[in-house]
Amino acid sequence: MSGTGERPATLLARAGGAHDEATGGVLPALQPSTTFLRDPDNRYRRGFDYARDASPVGHIVEDLLCRLEGGTAAMLFASGMAAATAIFRALPYGAHVVAPRVMYWGLRKWLLGQAARGRLAVDLVPLDDLDAVRAAVCPGRTRLLWAETPANPTWVVADLAGLAAIARDAGAHLAVDNTVPTPLLTRPLELGAHLVLHSATKYLNGHSDLLAGAIVTAAEDELWQELRTLRHDEGAVLGAFEAWLLLRGLRTLPVRLRAQCAAALNLAAALERHAAVEQVLYPGLPSHPGHALALRQMRGGFGGMLSIVVRGGAEAAIATAARVRIWTRATSLGGVESLIEHRASIEGPHTPAPPGLLRLSVGLEDPVDLLADLEDALAAAARG
């Protein structure tokens, strides 16, 4: 991949310099063809033959993500889950993997389902405890160590360089779900990870209007070839329209994320002083157990996600979410609209979320309005 040394905001605002060769349009053209012309000598010199491999705009996005993460290659998928599950399915049958107890719940549920069928051997560990991770990883047997930091929904922080060393010593790969920090705040490959995963549905696109996933690799090795084959054969590729929209979303990522980080930090500090709030979980707060590590590992902010634990448990939390007017009661994260969600309701009995936990995805509304709305909802719920 080409590397110009441009800073992320420059790279993204200009879409990496992409434009339409045919017309001079300052944007790359949306090219929806599923099939491409073969040259008279039977070759495909322009590099495209059939859309199950990629779309022209998809290539531009893959190149941008690769440069943002500092990788050697990237691949887009139809969703974050399509990308994440491809990584595990590229491993040999019965492979041992170690994953966090606190992680994106949909993937944890899928992993436990694979384990129940004997497809994978799965150990779930507290990822902020390196000794526990070391004890769970078996040299020669463990193929993959999975990490997410800060991790849904308690935002526990994992030491990626420490995890990379454990994986390396055991002959395993470290794969990191970098959906929440994005490469603007954390670059896992620089810290020794082998693969980075994104649900591009979230911050990278940022407008809650498409599903997309991406994987970036440090090396185009055997595992990467296996992933390429999987995507090619099975077709969980990102469509041309979605790739084009994702490029549009990506161009404003730095300015969106900067505003979301600043607003999240202010909200977290204000809510920590609120009488109806038992605990605020945000790595930017000195009270958060992962704060010192987050300060070392994250650059430019602590992200746009936080959780609050409401006094009075599930009932009080659900009552609070019922009374907001500016926050939107919905799942997902990373969009321009602020979202609020009672996590235990969606995650079910194995959730690490305390019953009173509300997850907040901070959008781009005025932070003063966001705080006032939550304070009113908390006060109204406390009155009953």
Ligand SMILES: *Cc1c(COP(=O)(O)O)cnc(C)c1O
């Ligand atoms: C949403 C999400 C996923 C799954 O991505 P989809 O695009 O919804 O399939 C994976 N990891 C994290 C951290 C997420 O937030």
